[in-house]
Amino acid sequence: MTNERNSATNHSNNTLTIARPDDWHVHLRDGEVLKNTVADISRYIGRAIVMPNLVPPITTAALAKSYHKRILAEVKNSHFKPLMTLYLTDKTTAQDIIDAKESGVVYAAKLYPAGATTNSSSGVTDVANLTDVFAAMQAVDMPLLVHGEVTTADIDIFDREQVFIDTILQPLVANYPNLKIVLEHITTKNAVDFVSAAGDNVAATITAHHLLYNRNDMLVGGIKPHYYCLPILKRNTHQQALRAAATSGSTKFFLGTDSAPHAQHAKESACGCAGVYSSFAAIELYAEVFEQENALDKLEAFASINGANFYQLPVNTDTITLVKKAWQVPATMTFGGDVVVPVRANEEILWTVAD
Numbered sequence: 001m002t003n004e005r006n007s008a009t010n011h012s013n014n015t016l017t018i019a020r021p022d023d024w025h026v027h028l029r030d031g032e033v034l035k036n037t038v039a040d041i042s043r044y045i046g047r048a049i050v051m052p053n054l055v056p057p058i059t060t061a062a063l064a065k066s067y068h069k070r071i072l073a074e075v076k077n078s079h080f081k082p083l084m085t086l087y088l089t090d091k092t093t094a095q096d097i098i099d100a101k102e103s104g105v106v107y108a109a110k111l112y113p114a115g116a117t118t119n120s121s122s123g124v125t126d127v128a129n130l131t132d133v134f135a136a137m138q139a140v141d142m143p144l145l146v147h148g149e150v151t152t153a154d155i156d157i158f159d160r161e162q163v164f165i166d167t168i169l170q171p172l173v174a175n176y177p178n179l180k181i182v183l184e185h186i187t188t189k190n191a192v193d194f195v196s197a198a199g200d201n202v203a204a205t206i207t208a209h210h211l212l213y214n215r216n217d218m219l220v221g222g223i224k225p226h227y228y229c230l231p232i233l234k235r236n237t238h239q240q241a242l243r244a245a246a247t248s249g250s251t252k253f254f255l256g257t258d259s260a261p262h263a264q265h266a267k268e269s270a271c272g273c274a275g276v277y278s279s280f281a282a283i284e285l286y287a288e289v290f291e292q293e294n295a296l297d298k299l300e301a302f303a304s305i306n307g308a309n310f311y312q313l314p315v316n317t318d319t320i321t322l323v324k325k326a327w328q329v330p331a332t333m334t335f336g337g338d339v340v341v342p343v344r345a346n347e348e349i350l351w352t353v354a355d
């Protein structure tokens, strides 16, 4: 079932009113930084799919419930609702999925190939270990969210998404034809083509930074660790394919910031962490892309409608208004007892969300 809705989109050159957007992929972390990450994401975002890659990871309904409570304790805006996820391991059982579904707070389960990204060491070593789990997810209609990269040393880091699609995802989709799958934070034309050709049960999130940047931004003129994320930024032809997909009007692509803060010292290091902090200005950054592509009329579907329909949740009934008004991003933002360097630090963002 999909939501039928008369579009609230209304725009002149300088303002755009859309249904309240949701973020279908975000890292809020835990502990003392939660008050900062929750304040930033809840400014105007409605719902957020909260990633489970904490240390230790959120592997059970009980852990998801207590993390959910810690997030809610920091929420000051009633329009914001965190949707929790379960971290799959080799040991996850079908009963874990049933318990998660019954918890009422878990909306999806996340597949991290072991070693693929930040805090994925407890991830899945072989999807063959999860046959019963995927069957249970299909039976209870719980979406599978996928970090789609292989991790074997012989595969070049720039090819890891494509090889994952060919060797892991394609058979998974074939074996579980009714399993809802979101290929998260896609970075390649290969991913766009795969998702576009698959059935309605397969969709993808696209980050603002993969739409705005390519690997030249990270590597030309000096190595810039704040552009380093996983999957890594690709060449500009892939970036163009992502921009075309996001602004195409296809219902298969929707907003997921993958906002993934790390303290400044952890990024500016001889072995810097992967992740870009963007949720403080998510819709403003996407609006830049959609404006550049002459597709502001497609932003509402991407940000506020397609994801809700995929998760079979109602589209938010209230709205936000974007105004074409530039503002300067600070050099750093508070991150618990530390600081995080945000995307666009010391530079301008061209759109503002009206209060």
Ligand SMILES: NC(=O)N[C@@H](CC(=O)O)C(=O)O
Pocket (backbone or CB within 6 Å): 027, 053, 117, 118, 147, 228, 229, 230, 231, 258, 260, 261, 274, 275, 276
């Ligand atoms: N995207 C990233 O570069 N990092 C994420 C993990 C992830 O989403 O893969 C993180 O948790 O830091």
Ligand SMILES: [Zn+2]
Pocket (backbone or CB within 6 Å): 117, 147, 184, 185, 230, 231
């Ligand atoms: Zn990931």
Ligand SMILES: [Zn+2]
Pocket (backbone or CB within 6 Å): 025, 026, 027, 051, 258, 259, 260
């Ligand atoms: Zn992520």
